[in-house]
Amino acid sequence: MTDEDRISIVGIATGEERSGLRWRRNEAEFSRDEVRVGELRKRVDEFVRVLTEVLATTPMKAGGYHVREVTVNAEISAKGTVSILGCGGEIGGSGGLTFTFVRDDVSTSAD
Known part of the structure; x- marks a missing residue:
């Protein structure tokens, strides 16, 4: 798979697809679009870095x-x-991503 390949994403409508930032869970609007794999990779990498x-x-x-x-x-x-x-997370995030960060330097003693 190259950076120019595209992946189809169904997600919560944002920006020009949806007016307003506040809405109720039962009013969520979803849309489907295709995103370049390289662009999605860049955004996920930046999210994890931050x-x-x-x-x-x-x-x-x-x-x-x-x-x-x-x-x-x-x-x-x-x-x-x-x-x-x-x-x-009730917004329909079942199709989202979950990141678990585990520390490897935590003492198990009760100090």
């Missing part, structure tokens, strides 16, 4: 607990935009 930078400063401990992993759900719009899927 999340990695943010998570690098996340404390190893929260209260009396160790943070071992962080799971982030992302939605891909029909235009190929990758965004964090907000609160609850």
